[in-house]
Amino acid sequence: MRTTLYGSPSTAALVVHWLLLELQIEHDLVLLDFDKREHKDAAYLALNPAGLVPTLVLDGQVLTEAAAIALHLADRHPEAALLPAPGTADRAEAYRWMFWCANTVQPAYRAWFYPQEMAGPEHVDATRQRARERLEGAWQHLAEHLSTRGPYVLGESLSVVDFMLVMLMRWSRNMPTPSDTWPALKAYADRLKARPAFAEVYRREGITDWR
Numbered sequence: 001m002r003t004t005l006y007g008s009p010s011t012a013a014l015v016v017h018w019l020l021l022e023l024q025i026e027h028d029l030v031l032l033d034f035d036k037r038e039h040k041d042a043a044y045l046a047l048n049p050a051g052l053v054p055t056l057v058l059d060g061q062v063l064t065e066a067a068a069i070a071l072h073l074a075d076r077h078p079e080a081a082l083l084p085a086p087g088t089a090d091r092a093e094a095y096r097w098m099f100w101c102a103n104t105v106q107p108a109y110r111a112w113f114y115p116q117e118m119a120g121p122e123h124v125d126a127t128r129q130r131a132r133e134r135l136e137g138a139w140q141h142l143a144e145h146l147s148t149r150g151p152y153v154l155g156e157s158l159s160v161v162d163f164m165l166v167m168l169m170r171w172s173r174n175m176p177t178p179s180d181t182w183p184a185l186k187a188y189a190d191r192l193k194a195r196p197a198f199a200e201v202y203r204r205e206g207i208t209d210w211r
Contacts, residue, residue, distance in 0.1 A: 003027040006044065006055040008034050009205040012066040012106075013054035015167040017205070019070055019160070021197040023077045029204060067102040067164060074160040082160040090154055097153050097161045105168050108134040112175070136177055139169075143182040150184070151191065166192040173210045 005020060005027055007013025020027050032038040032053065040051045048055040048064055056063045063069050074082040084090035110117070111131035115124040142165065145153070153161045166189050169179035180186040192198065193211070202208070 001059055002057075003059075004030060004057040006030045006032060006047070006057075007053045008032045008039065009207055010170075011053050012167070014170075014201060014205070015066050015164050016054045016056055016069050016073070018163055018167070018197055018201045019073050019082075021200050022163070022195070023073060023080055023082075025073070025077075031205065065102075066167075067098045070160045070164055071098060082158065082163075084154065084157070084159070090157075093154055094159055094161050098164060101161075101164050101168060105135070105138050108138065109168070109171055132176065135172060135175070135179075139172070139177075139179045139182055139185060143184040146184045146188055150188065152188075162188075162192055170210050 003020070003025060005013065005016055007017060007029070008031055017029065019025075032044065038044065039053060044055075045051055047057075047062060050064065052064070054064070054066055054069060056069050058072075063072065071083070074080070083094055108131045111127050112135065115127035115131070118127045142153075149155055152158050153165065169185060169189050172179040180189055202211070
């Protein structure tokens with residue numbers, strides 16, 4: 001049964017696409033055109049009623065939520081050692097950081113990119129300012145962590161958390177203070193961007209910035 005990823009360039013689907021390539025999982029890639037609102041077409045909504053990406057069809061199961069998919073792929077491929085053993089302190093750390101990505105970083109980005117959704121059009125400036133503060137605080141927190149516990153989030157071992165975080169760092173590239181303004185974060189991102197699968201994601205999705 002074919003594995004199929006539905007996404008759109010530069011969205012949260014990027015981390016799933018990156019991991020599929022990193023883990024050498026054969027798959028079909030369906031890139032939806034957001035400008036044409038293909039993610040709201042009836043055919044796609046039948047698959048994912050939320051009309052969001054990513055959606056991964058794996059062994060006939062429909063999976064959504066980038067962080068959850070990333071964890072599941074790492075679990076299915078223990079030979080890649082992208083997650084520590086279940087029940088260990090390091091595994092708990094991996095969960096903590098992945099939920100930090102999903103519960104702290106991603107909502108702040110949502111507020112930055114879609115401020116009118118959060119508090120109405122009359123509060124756009126204030127919403128974006130608060131989102132910027134939260135994101136810059138998050139990058140400072142991560143930079144301090146990597147400076148003392150690096151080179152990766154879990155120390156010496158590369159994990160699925162690093163793929164998730166570098167994708168999120170990329171989203172800040174056009175903000176007033178991009179994540180790679182912090183030297184520790186730039187070195188961290190450059191380390192991940194040097195992986196062949198990252199270049200292949202860029203090639204397949206037609207992305208050219210933040211190399």
